[in-house]
Amino acid sequence: MKKILAVDDSASMRQMVSFTLKTAGFDVIEAKDGSEALAIAKQQDFDVVISDVNMPIMDGITLIRELRGLPNYKFTPLLMLTTESGLEKKVEGKAAGATGWIVKPFNPEQLLAVIKKVIR
Amino acid sequence: MSIDLSQFFEVFFEESFEGLDTMEAELLNLVPGEEDLETINTIFRAAHSIKGGSGTFGFSSVADFTHVLETLLDQIRQGERELSTEHVNLLLKAVDCLRGLLAALQADQATDLTEANALRMQFEHVLEKKDNVLESKPQNEAVLSTSNTYQINFKPHHHLFKTGNEPLYMISELAELGELKTTVFYDSVPDITELSYDECFLHWRFFLNTSHDEKAIKEVFEWVEDDADITVELCVRSFDDEQPASISDHNHDLVLSEQPEKLEKITTLPAKSKPSSNKDKKVASAPESTSIRVGIDKVDSLINMVGELVITQAMLNQLSEQEITSTTITSLKEGLAQLAHNTRDLQENVMRIRMLPINFVFSRFPRLVRDIAQKLNKKVELKLIGEQTELDKTVMEKISDPMVHLLRNSLDHGLETVDQRVLAGKNPVGIVTLNAFHQGGNIVIEIMDDGQGLNTKKIKEKAIANELITADSNLTDNEINELIFMPGFSTMDEVSELSGRGVGMDVVKRNIQSLNGSVEVTSAPGIGSTFTIRLPLTLAILDGQLVKVAQHTYIIPLISIVESLQIDITKVSRVGKDLDVLRLRDEYIPILRLYAIFNHQNAIESLDKTLLVVVETDNQKVGLLVDDLLSQQQVVIKSLEANYHKVDGVSGATILGDGRVSLIVDISGLIKLSGLKKPGSQELTIETQATLEAL
Numbered sequence: 001m002k003k004i005l006a007v008d009d010s011a012s013m014r015q016m017v018s019f020t021l022k023t024a025g026f027d028v029i030e031a032k033d034g035s036e037a038l039a040i041a042k043q044q045d046f047d048v049v050i051s052d053v054n055m056p057i058m059d060g061i062t063l064i065r066e067l068r069g070l071p072n073y074k075f076t077p078l079l080m081l082t083t084e085s086g087l088e089k090k091v092e093g094k095a096a097g098a099t100g101w102i103v104k105p106f107n108p109e110q111l112l113a114v115i116k117k118v119i120r
Numbered sequence: 121m122s123i124d125l126s127q128f129f130e131v132f133f134e135e136s137f138e139g140l141d142t143m144e145a146e147l148l149n150l151v152p153g154e155e156d157l158e159t160i161n162t163i164f165r166a167a168h169s170i171k172g173g174s175g176t177f178g179f180s181s182v183a184d185f186t187h188v189l190e191t192l193l194d195q196i197r198q199g200e201r202e203l204s205t206e207h208v209n210l211l212l213k214a215v216d217c218l219r220g221l222l223a224a225l226q227a228d229q230a231t232d233l234t235e236a237n238a239l240r241m242q243f244e245h246v247l248e249k250k251d252n253v254l255e256s257k258p259q260n261e262a263v264l265s266t267s268n269t270y271q272i273n274f275k276p277h278h279h280l281f282k283t284g285n286e287p288l289y290m291i292s293e294l295a296e297l298g299e300l301k302t303t304v305f306y307d308s309v310p311d312i313t314e315l316s317y318d319e320c321f322l323h324w325r326f327f328l329n330t331s332h333d334e335k336a337i338k339e340v341f342e343w344v345e346d347d348a349d350i351t352v353e354l355c356v357r358s359f360d361d362e363q364p365a366s367i368s369d370h371n372h373d374l375v376l377s378e379q380p381e382k383l384e385k386i387t388t389l390p391a392k393s394k395p396s397s398n399k400d401k402k403v404a405s406a407p408e409s410t411s412i413r414v415g416i417d418k419v420d421s422l423i424n425m426v427g428e429l430v431i432t433q434a435m436l437n438q439l440s441e442q443e444i445t446s447t448t449i450t451s452l453k454e455g456l457a458q459l460a461h462n463t464r465d466l467q468e469n470v471m472r473i474r475m476l477p478i479n480f481v482f483s484r485f486p487r488l489v490r491d492i493a494q495k496l497n498k499k500v501e502l503k504l505i506g507e508q509t510e511l512d513k514t515v516m517e518k519i520s521d522p523m524v525h526l527l528r529n530s531l532d533h534g535l536e537t538v539d540q541r542v543l544a545g546k547n548p549v550g551i552v553t554l555n556a557f558h559q560g561g562n563i564v565i566e567i568m569d570d571g572q573g574l575n576t577k578k579i580k581e582k583a584i585a586n587e588l589i590t591a592d593s594n595l596t597d598n599e600i601n602e603l604i605f606m607p608g609f610s611t612m613d614e615v616s617e618l619s620g621r622g623v624g625m626d627v628v629k630r631n632i633q634s635l636n637g638s639v640e641v642t643s644a645p646g647i648g649s650t651f652t653i654r655l656p657l658t659l660a661i662l663d664g665q666l667v668k669v670a671q672h673t674y675i676i677p678l679i680s681i682v683e684s685l686q687i688d689i690t691k692v693s694r695v696g697k698d699l700d701v702l703r704l705r706d707e708y709i710p711i712l713r714l715y716a717i718f719n720h721q722n723a724i725e726s727l728d729k730t731l732l733v734v735v736e737t738d739n740q741k742v743g744l745l746v747d748d749l750l751s752q753q754q755v756v757i758k759s760l761e762a763n764y765h766k767v768d769g770v771s772g773a774t775i776l777g778d779g780r781v782s783l784i785v786d787i788s789g790l791i792k793l794s795g796l797k798k799p800g801s802q803e804l805t806i807e808t809q810a811t812l813e814a815l
Contacts, residue, residue: 009165009169010135010169010172010173011131011134011135012128012129012131012132012135012173012177013169013172013173013176015128015131016123016125016128016176016177019123019127019128020123023123052172054164054165054168054169055165056162056165068282074282074318075281075282075284075318076284077284077285077286078284081172083168083171083172094283094346097282097283097284098283098284099283099284099285099343100284100285100342100343101343104172104175104176105172105174105175105176105177105183106176107125107176108123108125116289116292116293117285117289117290117293117340117343118284118285118286118289119289120289120292
């Protein structure tokens with residue numbers, strides 16, 4: 001089973017992402033901010049990491065930069081959850097090593113469609 | 121894939137309300153001109169989360185509205201706009217408005233967007249972008265009726281894999297859009313000695329026959345726009361006639377020859393239909409409930425405790441199977457003691473679940489104080505102390521309104537205007553302090569102001585004018601101050617918009633008393649006033665003193681007991697027809713004979729053989745005559761109204777250890793019953809008592 005790390009400080013978004021992915025047959029681990037996600041990611045490997053950008057303690061961009069620097073995450077798809085207003089965040093995220101982004105608001109179908117870009 | 125989003129609504133609402141609370145609190149911390157970036161970031165994050173969540177869960181009205189305040193916050197955050205008080209006011213209004221919108225959505229009611237739209241106009245005015253914010257999103261992807269063929273060139277840069285992207289998946293995605301023919305070029309694959317596993321050397325040309333438009337194709341490559349050379353062109357030629365361009369002439373080593381084959385397979389992929397939906401997996405949405413958030417530690421300690429309880433039970437069970445000897449008796453006693461210990465711990469912990477920090481009420485006040493102070497044109501600093509003091513959720517909900525009233529009262533009547541304060545040589549900024557702490561089984565909440573204090577002269581005049589007291593009444597300052605709690609009392613010459621709306625301090629007092637609490641005021645002219653609210657920590661359990669009256673056991677709330685004593689018969693004098701008073705130090709305490717009030721026979725009537733429990737309520741002390749004092753214990757309050765009907769002089773009942781029902785006396789009710797305050801007392805007949813015991 002493919003494993004996905006879902007990172008968001010908003011519990012409802014996290015649960016929605018997690019539930020959608022679990023329903024689609026993925027194994028999902030949740031984290032509520034970048035630093036928690038980083039700690040988890042160091043302990044176990046994931047096939048995909050989906051992270052919100054705006055988070056307390058450690059934001060999504062920093063998380064992606066940190067992850068991309070780890071040997072085990074050199075090629076791992078790292079996705080950002082952004083809003084349509086966050087265009088400059090996309091650029092910043094790409095520079096940090098993000099694979100791609102999902103624009104909020106999105107529905108479960110859209111999320112799964114996007115996930116298919118990086119994992120099958 | 122069909123997922124019922126409504127199952128996440130409750131969490132969304134909960135966190136949105138939390139976010140709004142955070143926004144409000146942080147907004148109040150903002151001082152224009154010296155704002156802290158982290159504070160603005162926190163506010164922005166909260167707004168951003170609400171916007172993201174509401175958009176995702178389909179609450180577009182909230183999302184649209186949040187968008188404008190997010191834009192403003194973002195500009196402030198980026199330093200593009202300077203924060204002004206106007207902004208803070210507007211944002212605070214927006215927080216209120218959002219709260220209303222979300223509450224309506226949560227309750228499944230229609231949302232009233234009048235206020236939101238008005239506020240949005242104001243925001244847009246501030247943003248000076250009146251035109252483009254309201255503009256709705258363009259309809260995307262007009263579906264073309266006819267299919268077209270596109271030629272797509274896709275040449276990833278070598279580093280593509282390092283971004284986590286995989287061309288294979290993109291090609292698969294492309295194949296889903298229509299009929300796809302793929303050609304792979306491997307001319308740039310280097311010599312095997314220079315070949316690197318983490319770089320991409322292949323590039324592709326596709327012919328895609330699709331009913332989707334160019335935008336859909338570009339979306340496939342959206343993430344790699346900057347990491348690859350991509351061209352998409354509409355072909356005039358028909359798809360079927362044209363052979364895809366032949367494989368490049370460059371004839372390199374064929375080490376990677378299996379690669380194009382692999383891709384060949386993909387070329388034959390038909391346009392896939394969307395994966396079948398998992399409708400049967402649909403989860404029933406959570407029912408709406410008034411929930412309570414409990415810290416994990418509290419739940420853990422409960423589980424732990426139940427574990428211990430199970431162990432004790434197992435131990436006792438084992439003992440019961442053994443023959444009874446002196447050793448088993450000892451272990452049995454130990455086991456029972458352990459059981460008692462476990463039960464007490466369990467009880468305390470279960471009660472803790474309902475306990476919330478009083479901050480839930482306090483957190484509303486900074487905003488309230490700010491708004492009121494602005495209206496009154498006074499300068500006020502609010503100090504909160506003991507915000508983490510815990511209190512039962514129900515008590516908390518009910519104490520909120522009386523506290524708001526007292527606070528408004530302090531701001532309106534207590535604190536002076538800036539000019540008056542300067543004139544009196546005080547700091548122009550008045551200080552209102554809210555202090556909460558535990559004392560015994562109670563929570564005490566103090567509302568202190570450093571204002572002018574209560575004007576005893578004015579209060580007395582008013583009370584005389586309102587015929588609450590007579591002109592010749594000789595009252596102490598404290599007694600005069602207590603008059604403000606009398607029904608129909610108001611010293612303000614004009615009814616003020618803020619605190620004088622017909623709801624007087626008597627209502628505050630009544631509300632607090634209905635929670636088994638008390639409120640009192642102390643005041644010093646020119647220095648300030650303090651209102652002290654005393655409340656039981658919970659409404660479900662009461663610390664009681666068990667007393668014996670005739671053959672019955674009554675319970676007196678421990679909180680109201682001042683002292684218990686044997687009566688010195690020489691200090692008792694009779695007033696009027698049948699009222700005895702005891703001179704205790706400097707006070708005269710009326711003696712209430714419980715047996716007489718409750719109409720019991722066979723009680724000890726002689727004063728020197730009985731005990732007197734002095735209790736205090738409403739600043740009035742009375743002595744309750746009882747036969748004997750029994751133990752003190754915590755009792756679980758059972759409502760009489762729910763099981764029987766309201767009985768004067770009795771606030772509730774409980775079940776004692778031996779299974780008997782015992783009544784909890786209501787002191788202020790007793791005083792009324794005894795006729796100390798009102799002439800004409802009712803009697804509780806012995807039949808009532810008997811019926812209760814039969815319950």
